[in-house]
Amino acid sequence: MLLKVNNLETIFRMARGEVRAVDRISFNIKSGKTLGLVGESGCGKSVTALSIMRLVPDPPGKIAGGSIELEGNDILKLPEKEMRKIRGNEISIVFQEPLSSLNPVFSCGEQVREAIVLHQHLGRKDSKTEAIEMLRRVRIPDPETRYKNYPHQMSGGMRQRVMIAMALSCQPKLLIADEPTTALDVSVQAQIIELLQDLREELGMSILLITHDLAVIAQMADTVVVMYAGKIVEKAPAGKLFSDPSHPYTQGLLASMPGYSIPGKSLPVIPGSVPDPVKLPPGCRFSDRCGKRIEKCFNEEPPLFNLGDSHFSRCWLHNKEEN
Amino acid sequence: MIILKADGIKKYFSSPGSGFFSRSGAPVKAVDGVDISIEAGESLGLVGESGCGKSTLARVLLRLIKPTTGKVFLDGIDFFALKGRDLRKTRRRIQMIFQDPYSSLNPRMTVGNTIAEGIKVHKIVKRKDVRTRVHSLLDKVGLPPAAESRYPHEFSGGQRQRVGIARALAVEPDIIIADEPVAALDLSVQAKIINLLRDLKEDMGLTYLFVSHDLGVIKHVSDKVAVMYLGRIVELSDKESLFSDPLHPYTRGLLASIPSLERGGKKLKAAIRGEVPSPVNLPAGCSFCPRCPEATERCKLEFPPFVTINGGRKVRCWLYS
Numbered sequence: 040m041l042l043k044v045n046n047l048e049t050i051f052r053m054a055r056g057e058v059r060a061v062d063r064i065s066f067n068i069k070s071g072k073t074l075g076l077v078g079e080s081g082c083g084k085s086v087t088a089l090s091i092m093r094l095v096p097d098p099p100g101k102i103a104g105g106s107i108e109l110e111g112n113d114i115l116k117l118p119e120k121e122m123r124k125i126r127g128n129e130i131s132i133v134f135q136e137p138l139s140s141l142n143p144v145f146s147c148g149e150q151v152r153e154a155i156v157l158h159q160h161l162g163r164k165d166s167k168t169e170a171i172e173m174l175r176r177v178r179i180p181d182p183e184t185r186y187k188n189y190p191h192q193m194s195g196g197m198r199q200r201v202m203i204a205m206a207l208s209c210q211p212k213l214l215i216a217d218e219p220t221t222a223l224d225v226s227v228q229a230q231i232i233e234l235l236q237d238l239r240e241e242l243g244m245s246i247l248l249i250t251h252d253l254a255v256i257a258q259m260a261d262t263v264v265v266m267y268a269g270k271i272v273e274k275a276p277a278g279k280l281f282s283d284p285s286h287p288y289t290q291g292l293l294a295s296m297p298g299y300s301i302p303g304k305s306l307p308v309i310p311g312s313v314p315d316p317v318k319l320p321p322g323c324r325f326s327d328r329c330g331k332r333i334e335k336c337f338n339e340e341p342p343l344f345n346l347g348d349s350h351f352s353r354c355w356l357h358n359k360e361e362n
Numbered sequence: 363m364i365i366l367k368a369d370g371i372k373k374y375f376s377s378p379g380s381g382f383f384s385r386s387g388a389p390v391k392a393v394d395g396v397d398i399s400i401e402a403g404e405s406l407g408l409v410g411e412s413g414c415g416k417s418t419l420a421r422v423l424l425r426l427i428k429p430t431t432g433k434v435f436l437d438g439i440d441f442f443a444l445k446g447r448d449l450r451k452t453r454r455r456i457q458m459i460f461q462d463p464y465s466s467l468n469p470r471m472t473v474g475n476t477i478a479e480g481i482k483v484h485k486i487v488k489r490k491d492v493r494t495r496v497h498s499l500l501d502k503v504g505l506p507p508a509a510e511s512r513y514p515h516e517f518s519g520g521q522r523q524r525v526g527i528a529r530a531l532a533v534e535p536d537i538i539i540a541d542e543p544v545a546a547l548d549l550s551v552q553a554k555i556i557n558l559l560r561d562l563k564e565d566m567g568l569t570y571l572f573v574s575h576d577l578g579v580i581k582h583v584s585d586k587v588a589v590m591y592l593g594r595i596v597e598l599s600d601k602e603s604l605f606s607d608p609l610h611p612y613t614r615g616l617l618a619s620i621p622s623l624e625r626g627g628k629k630l631k632a633a634i635r636g637e638v639p640s641p642v643n644l645p646a647g648c649s650f651c652p653r654c655p656e657a658t659e660r661c662k663l664e665f666p667p668f669v670t671i672n673g674g675r676k677v678r679c680w681l682y683s
């Protein structure tokens with residue numbers, strides 16, 4: 040197992056109250072596999088990623104509990120100096136908006152070279168050759184010329200490729216991709232998905248793929264984790280999750296996708312809206328919106344029930360003892 | 363009956379790259395010869411990638427910007443020839459819903475005043491009835507009457523979009539142009555807004571031009587679909603045929619690029635290479651040709667005409683002429 044996240048808890052202390060952005064979540068990522076983390080805005084996907092990188096802004100944020108084991112070592116226990124090595128060498132991250140994460144005053148090639156120099160002890164000439172090689176690896180056409188381009192001279196898709204090249208410069212074991220295709224056009228999104236799939240195979244790395252787009256997850260992930268209001272509500276192998284979704288929230292999300300229901304008919308919707316993170320309902324967090332709730336759902340938080348075949352769902356409906 | 367018709371619309375902007383010293387930069391051809399017509403009560407979906415000119419075309423149709431050439435007709439009346447009272451009366455008939463409900467609402471104005479503004483300007487009802495009218499509009503879009511005294515920042519993205527819809531409906535338009543109305547919303551919220559727009563269309567007999575980059579959304583809301591690429595419509599068809607039997611290689615590529623729930627584990631292969639080039643210095647022939655898997659010598663040199671085939675479907679591609 041490459042990464043084991045165990046009961047991770049990350050909170051933000053705000054004037055309005057405490058936000059449990061990530062509330063005791065656990066999942067594992069195997070070597071060479073892709074785990075998809077999906078959920079609506081504010082459910083805690085990015086905070087999960089930042090926690091794994093140990094980049095949660097503190098204050099107001101804080102990792103309050105749990106462990107994150109990378110190949111058996113709890114990285115939450117490491118001093119910051121050690122963590123910096125992990126961050127560049129073992130785990131790296133690609134964000135949604137490549138323009139704001141690239142430095143506008145340096146050429147893209149120089150920025151890739153910079154990342155390489157930071158992680159591999161190469162001289163000026165070798166690091167440049169290596170940087171051009173990285174640009175080629177992320178399928179940037181004519182990398183020698185492109186090396187000299189500044190971020191604003193590139194298209195969104197090209198910039199995302201540069202970001203991926205930088206993230207891969209340290210040959211990480213885990214690549215965290217937080218909404219890597221959300222800002223891109225469909226034709227370019229398909230290219231980046233294909234690129235990430237190929238690179239994962241070529242380099243044998245694992246990917247933590249974060250997105251709100253279920254179809255992108257279906258396309259890329261081996262395992263899927265669905266989050267709702269800071270909690271994992273369902274976890275399953277990808278094929279299983281999409282063919283046999285078990286949590287009413289997952290079922291609702293899948294049913295409301297416009298491309299998959301009968302055109303012209305009303306889309307089935309989940310009533311209500313996501314709860315305010317400082318005023319979570321007692322019991323199940325989804326209870327006030329759920330069409331299948333029972334009395335118990337309002338009072339007691341359900342555990343993650345094991346449905347067999349690595350499929351878990353946090354819903355009282357799966358409670359065999361009572362049904 | 364055709365309610366909205368655009369004839370030979372071109373909109374060129376002076377090139378942003380032409381800078382301070384050179385005045386001779388080639389223009390950006392944001393819209394480059396578009397003809398469309400929308401039947402009353404119909405929903406036309408306009409789909410295309412970023413920068414293809416969708417929003418510019420929408421703004422021309424709303425008479426927010428003047429086209430370089432071309433005309434827009436509302437019920438046969440030349441929209442750009444109108445002045446004064448006639449213009450005001452016609453403007454009312456065509457309204458817009460924006461992508462970002464936050465930046466399109468005045469943050470210092472209560473929701474009630476935002477909705478009431480158009481009602482007063484166009485004297486839709488008597489002054490004393492404005493408030494009742496605002497309440498009924500709020501109700502139509504699924505907001506409580508108490509929302510009238512609150513400000514945009516107090517609402518979620520989905521609720522703000524409802525306010526934007528109520529504002530557009532306030533002046534009793536016939537045509538709604540919705541520019542990416544659900545792109546900024548979460549899936550569960552998106553579904554509700556799509557349903558709302560659909561119900562309103564039925565209730566009020568509205569005509570829609572629905573602009574979106576999301577083929578799933580387009581498939582759900584439109585009767586007809588126009589596919590736009592670099593300022594031109596490359597395919598126009600009824601929705602069923604477009605999705606089951608796309609004609610233009612660009613449409614086919616777009617459909618193959620959508621990640622799918624059903625593909626389950628099979629790798630997604632990028633169906634279109636490269637990215638949309640800048641609309642300055644377009645090739646002489648078909649503008650999709652540099653990315654097209656089926657391009658021939660002819661495509662590079664000659665600009666393909668928009669031809670009608672198979673009972674009313676239209677396509678701009680040499681494969682079909």
Ligand SMILES: Nc1ncnc2c1ncn2[C@@H]1O[C@H](COP(=O)(O)OP(=O)(O)OP(=O)(O)O)[C@@H](O)[C@H]1O
Nearest residue numbers: 051058060079080081082083084085086087096316
């Ligand atoms: N720096 C911060 N300060 C305070 N609260 C924060 C901060 N970052 C995140 N949060 C809160 O943590 C919760 C989870 O946020 P997170 O950014 O992880 O959501 P997300 O799932 O990534 O959403 P999106 O899909 O919008 O990116 C939210 O309630 C958010 O308001």
Ligand SMILES: [Mg+2]
Nearest residue numbers: 084085086217
């Ligand atoms: Mg996020």
